[in-house]
Amino acid sequence: MTTRTIIVGENPTVIVRAGGSARIEGADTDRVTASTESRWGLKVERRGDRIEVEAGGSCTVHVPFASEISVYTGKDAEILDIRNRIAIASVGGHLTIERAQRLAHAQCGRSMTIDCQEFEADRVKFEAGGNIRCHIANLVDTRVMIQDLGGKWELGFGSKRRTLQLKGGGDVTLVTGQTPDELPEVFGQIEGPDHSEQPDPNSQE
Amino acid sequence: MREIRRPAGAAHDLFLRTKLIPPRSHDNLVARGALWARLNAGLDSKLTLISAPAGSGKTTLISQWLATRSEPAAWLSLETSDSDPVRFWRYVVAACESFDADVGRNIYPLLERPQRDLAEVIPTALINALAQANGPFILALDDYHTITSQVIHDSLAYLIDHLPPSLHLILITRHDPPLPLARLRARDNLNEFRNDDLRLSRAEIGRFFEQSVHLSLPGETIDHLETRTEGWCAGLRLIALALLRREPQEVESFLESLGGTHRPILDYLVTDVLFAQPAEIQAFLLQTCFLKRLTGSLCDVVTGSANSAERLEELEAANVFLVALGGGWYRYHPLFAEAMQHYAQRQLNDADHHAQLERASTWYEQHGFLAEAVDAALDARAFSRAAALIEHLLADDFPNELVTLRGWIERLPEAILPDHPEIAFAYAAALLFTPERHLRPTLAAVDRPLRMAERRWEAEENHEQLGRVASLRAMTSMWQGDMPEAYHFAHEALRLIPESSPDLWRSSALILASREALDAGQLNAAQRFALEARALNEAARNPDGTRAATIIHGTICYEQGQLHQAFHLLQQILTQVQGGNQYEAISDRGYIFWGLGLVEFEWNDLEAAHQHAADAARIGKQIADIHLEVLATILLARIEHAQGRNKQAQHLLEALVSAAPPGDLLWSIQIWQAQLALAGGNLPLVELWRARRAWRQGTALSPALTAQETLLMARLQMLEGRPELALDDLEQCRAEAHAAGWTRAELEASLLIVQAHHLLGDAESARSLLNRALALAQPENIRRLFLDEGEPLAAAIHAALPEMTDKRLLTFARALLVDLAQTGHHAGSADALPDPLSAQEQRVLRLLAAGLSNGEIAQELVVSTNTIKSQLKSIYRKLNVSSREEAREAAHDFHLL
Structure with missing residues (x-):
C-alpha cells in the first residue's frame, strides 16, 4: 500500500485522475490523502491553486467535506459525502x-447511480452507457x-426554466419526492415507494 | 419518495415501425406452391436472394410464404434514406427485436458511438446477440436495391459470412447486390430466385384471373396474355383491374391495344386505372402518391380533406394500389407509386406540390418523425424550415447518422449555412469523418464550412464553439500528417473549451496534447492528458478514442519505466482490434504490436520482441504509415543488433533512410544508425553522423531526439577517452528527465554517468548511482538499457558487486552480468556467481525448478533426503536466496536451467 498526504485546508479544488477505479470520500479533515495498492504509481501534487491526484491504477482518496472535485477514471468511481461541488x-x-x-x-460508460441535493446550471446532462438511477432532491422549475x-x-x-437531461443506454429511473406536472400516462408512470422491506414507523416493536 | 419510470412500449421513438411490418397478403392471390417448396428447401442455406425487376411479385411471394412459416420472421422495407450505415443497422436491429426483445440492448449504444469500424463492430454484436437467442429466425430485407452505401454492403457481407445457424436472411432486390454471391453459390449457401422463376405460368395466369376478377378466360386469351406479359405479375394485375370495367367480348381487343415493353404498358395501365376512378379519388391519389407511407391524419393534412382514413380503407379494400401495413398505415406499391408520381408531376403545379409537402413536413414534426420532416421540407424546397429542423435534431442528440446528415446539408443552398453555424460545423465534421480524411482534397472541403461556422461564432464571441472548431482543425491536420499544426490547434481547443464541458472535442484535443508532451519528453504532463482523455472516451463509449488514448498511455508508461503497466494496457486493447479489417483497427494493431515489442525488448525477450516488431513493420508497410514503419524497423534493427547481427541491423536502417521523409523521422533513423555503429565499433559511420549533425546545426529537433543526441555524444566522448567532458551534459539530461518523469531517459543517462565515474576512477559515485539505477530498474525488470551499454557498464557493475548489500539488487545485478556475458560483452555466468554451482548442485536446482520435493529429488538422484537438504543450503548460499521460489527465479535469471 502506498499512501500520499498533503495539507490543503477546508475547501480545496481536487482533481483525481486514475487509470483504474477511484473511491473519493469526503471526511472531516484538512488534508487530501490518497492511497493505492497498485504499483503503478501515485502522485499527490499541488499545481497552482488545485490539488492533483494521479494514479496509474486504482486509488482511494479522502478529501475535506467541502472540497470541489473533478474525477476522471478509466474504470469505476465512487464519490461519497462531497458537501460542496462535483x-x-x-x-x-x-x-x-x-x-x-x-x-x-456526470458521464460514465456503464451504470450511474446519483444521489445529490441539486444540479448546477440551467442546462445539465448526465449520460451513462447503462442504467441510470437518479435522485436529485431539488428539481424545482425543471x-x-x-x-x-x-x-x-x-x-x-x-x-x-431549467433542463436536466438523463441519457442512459439501459433503463432510466428518476427518484423524486416532488410531484411532476402534467405527466401524461403515455410518457411515464409514477410508482409508489416500495415499503416491503422498510420498518413500519407506527409499529410498536 | 416516488420512482418515475417509462412503462414498456409507451415511449415514442424515432423509428418508423411501419417499415418493420410485411405487406399484408390478399386472400385472392395465387398460391405459388412450387416456389414455396423451393423457399422451404433453401432454408438450409444462409441467404435467399430474390433478384428480379419491379413488379415481378418478389415482395408478394415472400410475404405470402412467410405467412405459411411457423418460425419468427422479421421484415424490413428499405428505402433510399436507409443508405446510411447507422440508420440501416438501427432498423435491422429493431427488426431483429421481434426475435428477442433484448437483441438491441447492447447494440444501440454502439450505434451512438462515433466509430469508424462500424462495418464489423455492429454485425459482430448482432451475431453475438442472435447466437444467444433461441432460433431459428428469418430476416427479410425488402428493396435492398435502394441501398447504395459500400459500407453497408461490406458489413452485410460480413454478417452473411458469420451468420449464426439460427438465422436465415432473405434479400429482395431489383438487381444483384455487390455481395460475394459467387462464393456463396460455390459453397451452396445461396438460394436464388430470378425473373424467370417468378413469372406466372399459363395455369397460374388462368387461376389469377379467376380468383382476382372472377373471369374464366379461354385458353387462347391466356396464351395471348402470357405472350404479351411474359408472366409479369404487375402487368397482369393491372390488366385484371382494367378488365373489370370491360365486357368479356372486349378483352381480346383490349389486349390487342397494349403495345411496347413493360414500362409503356405500365404507364398506360396506371393511367387507365386512374382515370377510371371518381374525380375525388383521382385527386387523392395524385396528392398522396409522393408519401412513402400513409395514414389518415397525414393524408388529411396533405389533401385538406377530412375523410382520408376511410378513403384509404376503401382503396385497400378495392385492392387498387395500396398495401396495408397495419395500425392504420399503408403504402403504395412502389411501381404504381412511381408511375403515379410521373403522371402527377405533369398534372400538379410546383407551388401546390410544395405546399402539400410542407404540410406533410409539419405533420411529421408534430408527430416526432423529425428525419421525415426534414426530408419533406427539403422536397418542398422549404430550406429555412429544413435548416431549423436539422438544428433542432443536432441540439437534441441526433443519432450518429453522418451520411444522412451530409445528404441533407448538401441539399440546402450553400448561402444558408453562414446563418446556421451548427449546421456548417456538423457538415465539416461529416465531411471529415470518412475514409477519405487522409486525402488532400478533404482539407479544402472541410475548411469551407468550418470557416463559415468560425466567422459566425467569432462574431458572437462563442469561445466554447470556437474551441470545437479548433479541435476539428487539429484532427484534420493530424490526418493530413501536419503534426505541429495539429498540436497548435489542440492547445487552442483546450484553451477555449472549458474543463466543465468535457466532451469528445475536448478529449480528442487531449489525446493530441498528450502525444505532443510525450514527443517532448514531458511525461508527467503527457500522463495527465492521457488519463483524462481515456476517462472521457471510456465514459462516452468512444472505442476509437479510448484505443488512441490507451496506446499513448501505454507508451507513456513504457517511457516512465512502468513496463508491466504498459504491457497490460496494450494487451488489454489488443483484444479489441484482433481480426478487424478496417484501417483504424489495422493501424491500432500495428502501434500496439510496436509497443509490446518495445516492452519485450526491454525485458530482453528478443524472440517475442522480434515477432511483434516484424508484425508492426509489416502493418506499417501495408497501410503505408511511414511513421509506424520507421518506429518498428528501428526496433527490429535494435533487436538484430542485440542478437549480434550488426550488419543486418545496419541494412535495415539503411533501407529505411531512403523511404523516410526529411525531418525528425529521418534524423531519428540516422541517430540509431550512429548509435548501433558506435556499439558495433563502426566508427566511420559515427563520424558521418557527426558531420551530418554539424551541417544540421540550427535546425530544431524534438526534445526526445535532442536528449538521444546528447546521450550519443556522451558515449562518443567516453569512447574517445574524455568522460569528464560528458558529465555536465549527462547530469543535466538526467535532472531534466527526472523532473519530467521520464524514467527511461533518466536511467539511460544514469548508466552513462556510472560509466563515466568508473572511467574516472570515482568508484563511490559510480556505485551509488548504479545502486539507484538498479533500484529503479529491478521492480520492472528493465534489462536492455543495461545490456546495450555492454562491456563498459559490465565492468562498472562487476566493480560494484562486492559492496552491494541489498539482496534483490545483488541478484538482479548478477543476472544482468550473466546476460551481458551471453551477449559476449563480459565474462560468463561462472563469473557472475562468485562461487559457481557444482554439476550435482545444478542437477538439484533443475529438479527443484521442475517442482519436485526434496524426497522426489533424492529419489531421482539416488541419494538421501539429508544430502539434498545440505546441497540446497549450499545452492541458496551461492545464489544468495532464501526460498525455493527465489531459487527458481535466480536459476532462470542466471540461465542455469
Whole structure:
C-alpha cells in the first residue's frame, strides 16, 4: 500500500485522475490523502491553486467535506459525502455518487447511480452507457428530458426554466419526492415507494 | 419518495415501425406452391436472394410464404434514406427485436458511438446477440436495391459470412447486390430466385384471373396474355383491374391495344386505372402518391380533406394500389407509386406540390418523425424550415447518422449555412469523418464550412464553439500528417473549451496534447492528458478514442519505466482490434504490436520482441504509415543488433533512410544508425553522423531526439577517452528527465554517468548511482538499457558487486552480468556467481525448478533426503536466496536451467 498526504485546508479544488477505479470520500479533515495498492504509481501534487491526484491504477482518496472535485477514471468511481461541488465525474465504468451537494457534470460508460441535493446550471446532462438511477432532491422549475433504451420521454416541475437531461443506454429511473406536472400516462408512470422491506414507523416493536 | 419510470412500449421513438411490418397478403392471390417448396428447401442455406425487376411479385411471394412459416420472421422495407450505415443497422436491429426483445440492448449504444469500424463492430454484436437467442429466425430485407452505401454492403457481407445457424436472411432486390454471391453459390449457401422463376405460368395466369376478377378466360386469351406479359405479375394485375370495367367480348381487343415493353404498358395501365376512378379519388391519389407511407391524419393534412382514413380503407379494400401495413398505415406499391408520381408531376403545379409537402413536413414534426420532416421540407424546397429542423435534431442528440446528415446539408443552398453555424460545423465534421480524411482534397472541403461556422461564432464571441472548431482543425491536420499544426490547434481547443464541458472535442484535443508532451519528453504532463482523455472516451463509449488514448498511455508508461503497466494496457486493447479489417483497427494493431515489442525488448525477450516488431513493420508497410514503419524497423534493427547481427541491423536502417521523409523521422533513423555503429565499433559511420549533425546545426529537433543526441555524444566522448567532458551534459539530461518523469531517459543517462565515474576512477559515485539505477530498474525488470551499454557498464557493475548489500539488487545485478556475458560483452555466468554451482548442485536446482520435493529429488538422484537438504543450503548460499521460489527465479535469471 502506498499512501500520499498533503495539507490543503477546508475547501480545496481536487482533481483525481486514475487509470483504474477511484473511491473519493469526503471526511472531516484538512488534508487530501490518497492511497493505492497498485504499483503503478501515485502522485499527490499541488499545481497552482488545485490539488492533483494521479494514479496509474486504482486509488482511494479522502478529501475535506467541502472540497470541489473533478474525477476522471478509466474504470469505476465512487464519490461519497462531497458537501460542496462535483464539477466533473467522467468515468469509464460504473459511477456512484452518494450524499453529494451539487453536481455539474456526470458521464460514465456503464451504470450511474446519483444521489445529490441539486444540479448546477440551467442546462445539465448526465449520460451513462447503462442504467441510470437518479435522485436529485431539488428539481424545482425543471424540465427533465429522458432518453433510454425504450425511447425518449420527459416530465416537468414548475416553470421548467431549467433542463436536466438523463441519457442512459439501459433503463432510466428518476427518484423524486416532488410531484411532476402534467405527466401524461403515455410518457411515464409514477410508482409508489416500495415499503416491503422498510420498518413500519407506527409499529410498536 | 416516488420512482418515475417509462412503462414498456409507451415511449415514442424515432423509428418508423411501419417499415418493420410485411405487406399484408390478399386472400385472392395465387398460391405459388412450387416456389414455396423451393423457399422451404433453401432454408438450409444462409441467404435467399430474390433478384428480379419491379413488379415481378418478389415482395408478394415472400410475404405470402412467410405467412405459411411457423418460425419468427422479421421484415424490413428499405428505402433510399436507409443508405446510411447507422440508420440501416438501427432498423435491422429493431427488426431483429421481434426475435428477442433484448437483441438491441447492447447494440444501440454502439450505434451512438462515433466509430469508424462500424462495418464489423455492429454485425459482430448482432451475431453475438442472435447466437444467444433461441432460433431459428428469418430476416427479410425488402428493396435492398435502394441501398447504395459500400459500407453497408461490406458489413452485410460480413454478417452473411458469420451468420449464426439460427438465422436465415432473405434479400429482395431489383438487381444483384455487390455481395460475394459467387462464393456463396460455390459453397451452396445461396438460394436464388430470378425473373424467370417468378413469372406466372399459363395455369397460374388462368387461376389469377379467376380468383382476382372472377373471369374464366379461354385458353387462347391466356396464351395471348402470357405472350404479351411474359408472366409479369404487375402487368397482369393491372390488366385484371382494367378488365373489370370491360365486357368479356372486349378483352381480346383490349389486349390487342397494349403495345411496347413493360414500362409503356405500365404507364398506360396506371393511367387507365386512374382515370377510371371518381374525380375525388383521382385527386387523392395524385396528392398522396409522393408519401412513402400513409395514414389518415397525414393524408388529411396533405389533401385538406377530412375523410382520408376511410378513403384509404376503401382503396385497400378495392385492392387498387395500396398495401396495408397495419395500425392504420399503408403504402403504395412502389411501381404504381412511381408511375403515379410521373403522371402527377405533369398534372400538379410546383407551388401546390410544395405546399402539400410542407404540410406533410409539419405533420411529421408534430408527430416526432423529425428525419421525415426534414426530408419533406427539403422536397418542398422549404430550406429555412429544413435548416431549423436539422438544428433542432443536432441540439437534441441526433443519432450518429453522418451520411444522412451530409445528404441533407448538401441539399440546402450553400448561402444558408453562414446563418446556421451548427449546421456548417456538423457538415465539416461529416465531411471529415470518412475514409477519405487522409486525402488532400478533404482539407479544402472541410475548411469551407468550418470557416463559415468560425466567422459566425467569432462574431458572437462563442469561445466554447470556437474551441470545437479548433479541435476539428487539429484532427484534420493530424490526418493530413501536419503534426505541429495539429498540436497548435489542440492547445487552442483546450484553451477555449472549458474543463466543465468535457466532451469528445475536448478529449480528442487531449489525446493530441498528450502525444505532443510525450514527443517532448514531458511525461508527467503527457500522463495527465492521457488519463483524462481515456476517462472521457471510456465514459462516452468512444472505442476509437479510448484505443488512441490507451496506446499513448501505454507508451507513456513504457517511457516512465512502468513496463508491466504498459504491457497490460496494450494487451488489454489488443483484444479489441484482433481480426478487424478496417484501417483504424489495422493501424491500432500495428502501434500496439510496436509497443509490446518495445516492452519485450526491454525485458530482453528478443524472440517475442522480434515477432511483434516484424508484425508492426509489416502493418506499417501495408497501410503505408511511414511513421509506424520507421518506429518498428528501428526496433527490429535494435533487436538484430542485440542478437549480434550488426550488419543486418545496419541494412535495415539503411533501407529505411531512403523511404523516410526529411525531418525528425529521418534524423531519428540516422541517430540509431550512429548509435548501433558506435556499439558495433563502426566508427566511420559515427563520424558521418557527426558531420551530418554539424551541417544540421540550427535546425530544431524534438526534445526526445535532442536528449538521444546528447546521450550519443556522451558515449562518443567516453569512447574517445574524455568522460569528464560528458558529465555536465549527462547530469543535466538526467535532472531534466527526472523532473519530467521520464524514467527511461533518466536511467539511460544514469548508466552513462556510472560509466563515466568508473572511467574516472570515482568508484563511490559510480556505485551509488548504479545502486539507484538498479533500484529503479529491478521492480520492472528493465534489462536492455543495461545490456546495450555492454562491456563498459559490465565492468562498472562487476566493480560494484562486492559492496552491494541489498539482496534483490545483488541478484538482479548478477543476472544482468550473466546476460551481458551471453551477449559476449563480459565474462560468463561462472563469473557472475562468485562461487559457481557444482554439476550435482545444478542437477538439484533443475529438479527443484521442475517442482519436485526434496524426497522426489533424492529419489531421482539416488541419494538421501539429508544430502539434498545440505546441497540446497549450499545452492541458496551461492545464489544468495532464501526460498525455493527465489531459487527458481535466480536459476532462470542466471540461465542455469
